[in-house]
Amino acid sequence: MVSERSDGSRVPVALKILIAGGFGAGKTTMVSSVSEIRPLQTEEVLSGGDHPDDTALVEGKTTTTVTMDFGRITITEGLLLYLFGTPGQDRFWFLWDELSQGALGAVVLADTRRLAECFPSIDYFEQRGTPFVVAVNCFERDPRFTPEAVSNALDLDPGVPVVLCDARDATSARNVLIELVEYVARRQLAGAGRR
Amino acid sequence: MPADPLRAPHDWLDQDAGPVVRPYAVTQGRVAPSATEFDLVAFVAATGATEVAPGVHLQPEHHAIITACWESITVVELASRLDLSIGVVRVLLGDLRSAGLISMSEPPAAEQPPDVDVLKAVVHGLRAL
Numbered sequence: 558m559v560s561e562r563s564d565g566s567r568v569p570v571a572l573k574i575l576i577a578g579g580f581g582a583g584k585t586t587m588v589s590s591v592s593e594i595r596p597l598q599t600e601e602v603l604s605g606g607d608h609p610d611d612t613a614l615v616e617g618k619t620t621t622t623v624t625m626d627f628g629r630i631t632i633t634e635g636l637l638l639y640l641f642g643t644p645g646q647d648r649f650w651f652l653w654d655e656l657s658q659g660a661l662g663a664v665v666l667a668d669t670r671r672l673a674e675c676f677p678s679i680d681y682f683e684q685r686g687t688p689f690v691v692a693v694n695c696f697e698r699d700p701r702f703t704p705e706a707v708s709n710a711l712d713l714d715p716g717v718p719v720v721l722c723d724a725r726d727a728t729s730a731r732n733v734l735i736e737l738v739e740y741v742a743r744r745q746l747a748g749a750g751r752r
Numbered sequence: 753m754p755a756d757p758l759r760a761p762h763d764w765l766d767q768d769a770g771p772v773v774r775p776y777a778v779t780q781g782r783v784a785p786s787a788t789e790f791d792l793v794a795f796v797a798a799t800g801a802t803e804v805a806p807g808v809h810l811q812p813e814h815h816a817i818i819t820a821c822w823e824s825i826t827v828v829e830l831a832s833r834l835d836l837s838i839g840v841v842r843v844l845l846g847d848l849r850s851a852g853l854i855s856m857s858e859p860p861a862a863e864q865p866p867d868v869d870v871l872k873a874v875v876h877g878l879r880a881l
Contacts, residue, residue: 568795568797568824568857569795569824570866570870571793571795571826572793572866572870572874573792573793597828597829597832597833598832599828599831599832599837599838600775600831600837600838601837601838601839602775602776602837602838602839602840625838627828627832629829630877630878630881632873632874632877632878633873633877636870636873636874636877637826638874638878639792639793639826639828641792655792656792658791659791659793661865661866727881731878731881734878735875735878735879738871738874738875738878739871739875741865741871742868742871742872742875745865745867745868745871746868
């Protein structure tokens with residue numbers, strides 16, 4: 558029996574944005590500050606058989622869990638934005654492939670005290686061709702760097718936006734997302750022009 | 753490796769990891785369907801069907817899913833709401849779909865990024881927050 562679900566043709570569109578960056582760069586903070594729902598966490602389970610290196614550290618352990626942060630922003634009734642904080646540890650890289658699948662783009666949060674920690678994220682998105690912006694999370698008493706200096710230090714491709722932000726601040730975090738979506742739109746228009 | 757593995761600090765196994773359980777017990781050890789079958793942001797919804805084919809045995813978790821997705825909901829929110837791992841939810845959703853009890857709406861394909869009008873709507877919506 559099939560239901561008479563009258564709204565069957567009006568399923569919302571859900572877009573994915575990834576929040577990446579090194580450990581402690583503010584990923585969880587950013588997801589929570591901009592999400593309209595209490596930041597939810599869900600778990601992905603690793604099995605030892607598939608990833609023997611991950612669990613070799615603990616003898617006899619065959620599964621462990623990794624927590625993913627996610628948040629949601631309702632743009633309209635039919636358009637939702639989902640934010641996923643990527644797992645920070647290197648051993649969970651394989652999860653990024655799934656998270657990146659179909660993602661609109663990514664925010665790479667950078668901490669200027671540990672700038673090198675965002676290199677792996679940048680490499681990853683560059684290789685996959687996922688559009689990303691770099692958001693420098695300005696911690697208090699941080700030495701301020703200009704976006705240009707950060708862009709040079711990270712050797713970013715021309716056009717990749719670098720913005721300063723405060724991941725704790727909802728407006729600031731929202732502006733980073735706007736920057737990303739506008740960048741994705743610019744890329745798409747440029748791509749359409751080439752064809 | 754430290755002498756006492758139980759007390760050794762692991763950056764990936766701390767108190768936040770919660771109780772150590774066997775999440776796939778509820779799926780009888782099944783780990784299929786594949787990760788691509790139910791995207792994290794795919795919407796699932798109960799079909800409203802109440803008849804279950806003979807031989808199909810539903811567990812409490814199956815019923816919990818049907819209840820939770822009476823209105824369409826994304827896979828990731830479903831997992832979070834029911835406090836089940838994504839992998840487990842996918843297996844159970846696979847059962848329910850085979851039984852005709854839920855339907856799924858695919859998210860936009862990866863190779864087809866949303867068009868510029870959708871992106872503009874997103875920017876507009878974000879500015880209005």
